Amino acid sequence: MRFELTPRPTISPVARALAPVLAFVTAFLIAGVVVWLMGRSPIAAFQVYVLQPLSDPWALQELLVKATPLALIAIGLSYCFRANFWNIGAEGQYVIGALLGSWLALKTHGGFWVMPAMLVLGILGGALYGLIPAFLKTRFGVNEILTSLMLVYVAQLLLDYLVRGPWRDPKGFNFPQSVTFDPAATLPLVADGSRVHYGTIFALVAVIVTAIVLGRTLFGYRLKLTGDAPRAARFAGFSAKHTTLAVFAISGGLAGLAGISEVSGQIGQLQPSISPGYGFTAITVAFLGRLNPIGILVASLVVALTFIGGESAQILLKLPLDLTQAFQGILLLCVLSADALVSHRIRFITRGGGK
Amino acid sequence: MADVSPSGSPLVELKGISKRYGDLLANDGINLAIQPGEIHALLGENGAGKSTLVKILYGVIEPSAGQILWEGRPVSLSSPVEARALGLGMVFQHFSLFDELTVAENIAVALTDDWDLATVRSKLGDISRAYGLALEPDRAVWTLSAGERQRIEIVRCLLQNPRLLILDEPTSVLTPQEAEHLFVTLDKLSADGCAILYISHKLEEVRRLCRSATILRGGRVVASIDPRERSARDIAALMVGNEIGEVRTGTPHVPKGAMLTVSKLSMPAGGLHGQALEDINLVANAGEIVGIAGIAGNGQSELFAALSGERLADKADAVVIAGKTCGTIDIDNRRRLGAAFVPEERLGHAAAPTHRLSENTLISHAATEVSRSGFILLNAARRLATAIIKAFDVRTPNGDPQARKLSGGNLQKFVIGREIIRQPKLLIVDQPTWGVDAGAARLIRQALVDLAGEGSAVVVISQDLDELFEVADRMAVIHQGRLSAVKPVNEWTKEAVGLEMLGIAQTQGAVHAV
Numbered sequence: 115m116r117f118e119l120t121p122r123p124t125i126s127p128v129a130r131a132l133a134p135v136l137a138f139v140t141a142f143l144i145a146g147v148v149v150w151l152m153g154r155s156p157i158a159a160f161q162v163y164v165l166q167p168l169s170d171p172w173a174l175q176e177l178l179v180k181a182t183p184l185a186l187i188a189i190g191l192s193y194c195f196r197a198n199f200w201n202i203g204a205e206g207q208y209v210i211g212a213l214l215g216s217w218l219a220l221k222t223h224g225g226f227w228v229m230p231a232m233l234v235l236g237i238l239g240g241a242l243y244g245l246i247p248a249f250l251k252t253r254f255g256v257n258e259i260l261t262s263l264m265l266v267y268v269a270q271l272l273l274d275y276l277v278r279g280p281w282r283d284p285k286g287f288n289f290p291q292s293v294t295f296d297p298a299a300t301l302p303l304v305a306d307g308s309r310v311h312y313g314t315i316f317a318l319v320a321v322i323v324t325a326i327v328l329g330r331t332l333f334g335y336r337l338k339l340t341g342d343a344p345r346a347a348r349f350a351g352f353s354a355k356h357t358t359l360a361v362f363a364i365s366g367g368l369a370g371l372a373g374i375s376e377v378s379g380q381i382g383q384l385q386p387s388i389s390p391g392y393g394f395t396a397i398t399v400a401f402l403g404r405l406n407p408i409g410i411l412v413a414s415l416v417v418a419l420t421f422i423g424g425e426s427a428q429i430l431l432k433l434p435l436d437l438t439q440a441f442q443g444i445l446l447l448c449v450l451s452a453d454a455l456v457s458h459r460i461r462f463i464t465r466g467g468g469k
Numbered sequence: 470m471a472d473v474s475p476s477g478s479p480l481v482e483l484k485g486i487s488k489r490y491g492d493l494l495a496n497d498g499i500n501l502a503i504q505p506g507e508i509h510a511l512l513g514e515n516g517a518g519k520s521t522l523v524k525i526l527y528g529v530i531e532p533s534a535g536q537i538l539w540e541g542r543p544v545s546l547s548s549p550v551e552a553r554a555l556g557l558g559m560v561f562q563h564f565s566l567f568d569e570l571t572v573a574e575n576i577a578v579a580l581t582d583d584w585d586l587a588t589v590r591s592k593l594g595d596i597s598r599a600y601g602l603a604l605e606p607d608r609a610v611w612t613l614s615a616g617e618r619q620r621i622e623i624v625r626c627l628l629q630n631p632r633l634l635i636l637d638e639p640t641s642v643l644t645p646q647e648a649e650h651l652f653v654t655l656d657k658l659s660a661d662g663c664a665i666l667y668i669s670h671k672l673e674e675v676r677r678l679c680r681s682a683t684i685l686r687g688g689r690v691v692a693s694i695d696p697r698e699r700s701a702r703d704i705a706a707l708m709v710g711n712e713i714g715e716v717r718t719g720t721p722h723v724p725k726g727a728m729l730t731v732s733k734l735s736m737p738a739g740g741l742h743g744q745a746l747e748d749i750n751l752v753a754n755a756g757e758i759v760g761i762a763g764i765a766g767n768g769q770s771e772l773f774a775a776l777s778g779e780r781l782a783d784k785a786d787a788v789v790i791a792g793k794t795c796g797t798i799d800i801d802n803r804r805r806l807g808a809a810f811v812p813e814e815r816l817g818h819a820a821a822p823t824h825r826l827s828e829n830t831l832i833s834h835a836a837t838e839v840s841r842s843g844f845i846l847l848n849a850a851r852r853l854a855t856a857i858i859k860a861f862d863v864r865t866p867n868g869d870p871q872a873r874k875l876s877g878g879n880l881q882k883f884v885i886g887r888e889i890i891r892q893p894k895l896l897i898v899d900q901p902t903w904g905v906d907a908g909a910a911r912l913i914r915q916a917l918v919d920l921a922g923e924g925s926a927v928v929v930i931s932q933d934l935d936e937l938f939e940v941a942d943r944m945a946v947i948h949q950g951r952l953s954a955v956k957p958v959n960e961w962t963k964e965a966v967g968l969e970m971l972g973i974a975q976t977q978g979a980v981h982a983v
């Protein structure tokens with residue numbers, strides 16, 4: 115016996131709306147079983163993972179702080195993924211953006227222009243780094259999945275070298291970290307006493323601008339057409355080469371902006387680890403949000419919640435941190451399966467006739 | 470293959486087959502019976518539900534209601550594998566062959582495991598001899614013509630001893646000579662007891678081949694006839710529910726100066742199996758239709774790409790549109806000069822299958838009013854789509870459907886309408902009525918003739934000689950990337966064109982004959 119997916123002739127709007135909800139419930143049930151199998155109470159885990167962060171104002175701010183880089187990067191990636199280009203090196207573009215921006219912070223001593231210039235350099239760094247795989251693809255036909263991924267390791271090693279070598283704080287007791295940025299090189303907070311920095315505003319702006327670009331502009335249609343029917347895109351006069359360069363520059367630029375915002379607004383200095391894998395998790399976020407800007411905004415909050423919940427679960431319930439990643443994976447699988455089942459039907463086929 | 474069913478019951482009988490897509494009934498209670506050895510035609514205008522019906526019969530899609538009886542026994546076919554096991558074979562309009570593999574390999578991969586290459590070879594020889602389907606087992610598929618490729622598909626079906634062979638528009642890719650050859654084969658098969666279900670829009674060949682025909686309109690059977698007793702005109706009228714007129718030429722076209730000039734255009738082959746263009750010279754004047762005949766794969770798509778600007782020439786003056794040299798400018802800028810293009814492949818090239826018709830108007834955005842300073846004017850796009858649908862009688866399942874939900878012919882009307890509606894000064898169209906029913910073909914040809922009548926230049930690349938003789942003012946033949954001399958249509962005969970298409974012409978006019 116085998117089974118195959120056949121497209122449904124009509125797709126019910128109700129099913130489409132309910133699909134994500136059902137996907138979430140299913141993901142929580144699966145995760146609950148896993149927690150139960152590990153000998154802990156699923157109820158307590160739900161309490162720690164979901165309810166506590168959502169009912170605690172401090173944790174809510176933390177949620178925004180964690181969601182910010184995820185949303186920024188995932189929004190950028192949605193440009194690539196819509197046009198069917200596979201940039202999976204956002205983590206590297208994030209690091210290079212952070213490095214280039216921080217370079218200015220380390221070289222200057224005050225000035226109102228420093229922070230804006232750092233942001234521009236961050237965007238530039240990420241965009242240029244993103245353009246490397248794009249260039250290799252358009253010029254030599256090299257697969258962008260491999261190059262963008264490999265460049266992540268290059269970027270991480272470069273960061274490691276800089277904070278252990280030339281950029282290390284001489285008074286830092288030999289810790290591999292740079293000096294703390296001075297106030298002119300620190301991204302301001304949205305409000306005094308809060309933890310939320312301006313990066314969150316950038317993310318919101320990116321969401322709104324992207325919603326307009328993808329839905330209302332010819333450039334947005336260009337990406338959709340390139341992704342859905344590349345030959346028709348060429349017929350429409352959209353050069354594949356320019357599209358490739360543009361989407362990699364945009365997604366790299368937004369990843370770079372996320373990097374410099376995180377370092378200057380949240381961490382305050384360079385250190386070997388400036389990301390818990392935001393660049394990779396953002397791929398999940400982009401698809402959880404179905405490549406839709408608003409969807410990505412919601413998905414980034416949900417995934418940020420799993421990060422925070424995972425940390426407290428580690429402390430309170432002694433659950434391993436890896437469970438967080440497992441849960442993110444389960445969630446993505448459930449959402450994608452739900453989408454597939456809304457538009458397709460499973461048919462079981464037994465050999466030799468009959469259904 | 471020769472066992473005629475003893476009881477005299479039909480080989481296959483469809484009872485009350487219905488298929489619903491949302492609000493639309495693509496098939497509505499269809500009854501159809503096919504006797505062993507019968508060649509049965511399935512006719513109907515575009516969107517009548519022919520493809521839907523044969524896909525149900527072949528197990529590709531599931532009917533919403535109805536029953537299939539095979540030799541009187543109800544069967545349920547949920548996949549082509551089951552259909553083949555029962556004795557059905559189908560040749561789809563689009564071939565499914567691997568270009569790099571040989572003929573024998575292509576046949577072997579499609580068969581079940583108990584066939585090895587040696588058996589395939591020996592059987593292939595038998596079948597080829599029996600039915601006059603000459604094939605060299607060791608030739609790579611990419612070296613073969615469309616007719617030869619189709620033979621592979623047919624032989625592949627025949628090796629499994631089918632009792633019923635379904636052919637969906639088999640002759641649309643063939644030359645007249647190749648088509649004639651196919652008919653001889655089908656006659657032989659039928660004499661051996663194999664039934665054939667034959668879909669075609671070419672009524673003359675249906676009259677030549679079939680003894681019975683079922684006509685569908687709007688998903689229902691409207692008539693079952695003997696096509697030999699009716700004229701092609703009568704049958705066409707049954708299909709659309711009213712008479713189809715001839716294309717009106719009106720006043721003879723008066724050429725008024727060159728709108729397109731192609732000189733010494735050469736271009737290397739695009740891909741591994743592409744055809745290089747060599748020294749193409751061609752002029753299309755405002756107010757005339759220039760036809761380009763030729764067997765598929767002789768450089769038509771390359772010529773189209775070179776004229777549209779999807780591929781650029783290395784010399785700017787190789788292509789001149791409306792007085793401007795544009796061999797090296799892209800398709801959008803050629804559109805802005807007043808040129809319009811309709812490629813051969815409607816799904817995926819002319820239109821994006823999963824996009825709505827309104828979105829598909831954006832594809833020729835460079836020359837239409839559907840965007841302003843980079844922003845899409847959604848309402849304008851919708852209005853344009855509606856206008857095209859109305860002007861070109863496009864039958865859609867709902868107001869603004871996805872392109873893939875239209876039947877082949879209706880989508881063709883849409884993509885041609887999208888270009889003609891803006892009255893281009895130059896229109897280049899590749900296979901304008903490919904797979905289009907008689908009524909729609911007339912509508913499209915009329916639109917082309919009218920466009921030229923209003924002073925535009927039209928270049929029609931087509932394999933359909935009748936079509937070219939009907940609409941073109943002047944005509945040339947493309948063979949292996951070279952274009953023959955362009956001569957007025959009344960100086961060509963069908964025989965001369967046929968010979969030129971095969972590259973064996975020796976007339977003085979055709980300097981480039983190989």
Ligand SMILES: Nc1ncnc2c1ncn2[C@@H]1O[C@H](COP(=O)(O)OP(=O)(O)OP(=O)(O)O)[C@@H](O)[C@H]1O
Nearest residue numbers: 490495515516517518519520521874875876877878
């Ligand atoms: N997947 C689908 N969803 C919705 N409607 C569909 C779908 N497929 C086909 N249709 C509709 O069903 C009707 C019949 O289509 P079908 O392809 O069977 O026509 P046809 O007779 O083969 O036409 P043609 O000669 O143009 O190929 C058309 O109106 C078409 O729009």
Ligand SMILES: [Mg+2]
Nearest residue numbers: 519520876877
């Ligand atoms: Mg069809």
